[in-house]
Amino acid sequence: MGFKMGIVGLPNVGKSTLFNALTRTAAAQAANFPFCTIEPNVGEVAVPDPRLEVLAKIAGSKQIIPTRMTFVDIAGLVRGASKGEGLGNQFLANIRECDAIAHVLRCFEDGDITHVEGRIDPIADAETIETELMLADLDSIQRRRANLARKLKGGDKESLDQDRLLAVAEAALNQGQPARTIKVSDDDARAWRLLQLLTAKPVLYVCNVEEASAASGNSQSARVAEMAARQGAASVVISARIEEELAQLPPEEAAIFLEEMGLHEAGLDRLIRAGHELLGLQTYFTVGPKEARAWTIAKGTLAPQAAGVIHGDFEKGFIRSETVAYEDYVAGNGEAGAKEAGKFRVEGKTYEVQDGDVLHFLFSG
Ligand SMILES: Nc1nc2c(ncn2[C@@H]2O[C@H](COP(=O)(O)OP(=O)(O)O)[C@@H](O)[C@H]2O)c(=O)[nH]1
Ligand SMILES: [Mg+2]
Numbered sequence: 445m446g447f448k449m450g451i452v453g454l455p456n457v458g459k460s461t462l463f464n465a466l467t468r469t470a471a472a473q474a475a476n477f478p479f480c481t482i483e484p485n486v487g488e489v490a491v492p493d494p495r496l497e498v499l500a501k502i503a504g505s506k507q508i509i510p511t512r513m514t515f516v517d518i519a520g521l522v523r524g525a526s527k528g529e530g531l532g533n534q535f536l537a538n539i540r541e542c543d544a545i546a547h548v549l550r551c552f553e554d555g556d557i558t559h560v561e562g563r564i565d566p567i568a569d570a571e572t573i574e575t576e577l578m579l580a581d582l583d584s585i586q587r588r589r590a591n592l593a594r595k596l597k598g599g600d601k602e603s604l605d606q607d608r609l610l611a612v613a614e615a616a617l618n619q620g621q622p623a624r625t626i627k628v629s630d631d632d633a634r635a636w637r638l639l640q641l642l643t644a645k646p647v648l649y650v651c652n653v654e655e656a657s658a659a660s661g662n663s664q665s666a667r668v669a670e671m672a673a674r675q676g677a678a679s680v681v682i683s684a685r686i687e688e689e690l691a692q693l694p695p696e697e698a699a700i701f702l703e704e705m706g707l708h709e710a711g712l713d714r715l716i717r718a719g720h721e722l723l724g725l726q727t728y729f730t731v732g733p734k735e736a737r738a739w740t741i742a743k744g745t746l747a748p749q750a751a752g753v754i755h756g757d758f759e760k761g762f763i764r765s766e767t768v769a770y771e772d773y774v775a776g777n778g779e780a781g782a783k784e785a786g787k788f789r790v791e792g793k794t795y796e797v798q799d800g801d802v803l804h805f806l807f808s809g
Pocket of ligand 2: 459461
């Protein structure tokens with residue numbers, strides 16, 4: 445499915461440091477985890493999920509295959525980007541293709557690293573970027589509405605819907621509200637997504653703090669967390685510097701280093717998982733002697749469509765799925781035990797797959 449997260453932020457906030465740490469870690473894990481760097485600024489990373497190892501151990505799976513997510517290091521956003529300053533236009537096109545935004549905010553003090561605005565203020569920085577994105581949205585909305593005008597006279601249903609949604613977004617933006625604050629009906633969800641408004645994309649604020657604050661954050665990241673909560677956005681605290689160092693260590697040393705820093709897991713793992721969560725994604729598993737594998741689906745996906753993620757034929761010829769919840773699989777020490785405990789279910793076409801389901805699909809064809 446290729447879920448894509450765009451890393452944005454002002455210059456010198458740590459975007460590339462973070463991106464490089466993400467992809468280097470992925471590269472280091474390549475022996476176990478298939479991965480690839482698609483372009484210099486595009487990288488695919490494994491979504492860490494400790495449940496996979498547990499399942500693989502129980503089933504004696506030879507290989508573990510995690511599900512993956514794409515990160516894009518999007519450079520070039522400065523004040524005025526919506527008017528084409530810097531790499532403005534190219535940058536905006538890159539964001540448009542992403543499913544969500546990881547907005548890196550500089551929360552660290554360092555006199556040696558220039559801040560483009562000359563002061564450390566992550567809230568103001570977030571507003572600077574958000575303003576550019578809102579201006580770019582307004583600009584594209586006005587252009588699109590002008591183009592639609594002629595079709596509207598003809599009463600074209602699709603155009604009417606589009607224009608109606610664009611008008612709602614325009615009104616919100618004119619009041620200084622990003623498009624993601626608008627709740628659309630289920631009927632409009634698809635048309636809304638197709639508008640690809642920049643400020644409609646979910647946002648994860650990434651607070652880049654100094655090393656000493658990696659475990660608990662600092663006063664700046666606390667302000668960001670408050671802002672995120674107000675906006676219904678998510679936030680994580682990370683030290684890009686630490687992640688950079690971690691990415692260069694062999695796994696055993698990385699674990700010791702993490703502990704010394706008072707951290708339970710690498711910030712990158714938290715970042716990747718938060719991105720997964722933000723995108724409304726969940727995971728199901730297929731488990732066998734050959735491999736234990738994780739698959740990504742949107743929350744609310746029904747069994748046939750979930751099967752379709754593996755192969756189109758699975759969806760077309762879907763008959764039923766054999767289902768064991770993760771906890772039941774572990775409690776029963778495998779499928780047979782779960783079956784004895786009465787936890788093995790046969791589910792049909794209308795079954796809504798749950799996070800952690802261990803599935804086996806039966807299909808014809
Ligand atoms: N002190 C400190 N410097 C950092 C941190 N993160 C990044 N930097 C430095 O800030 C500079 C800009 O980082 P970079 O990742 O290239 O920023 P980008 O412009 O957002 O991609 C580099 O010299 C980094 O080493 C951090 O957490 N602490
Ligand atoms: Mg950069």
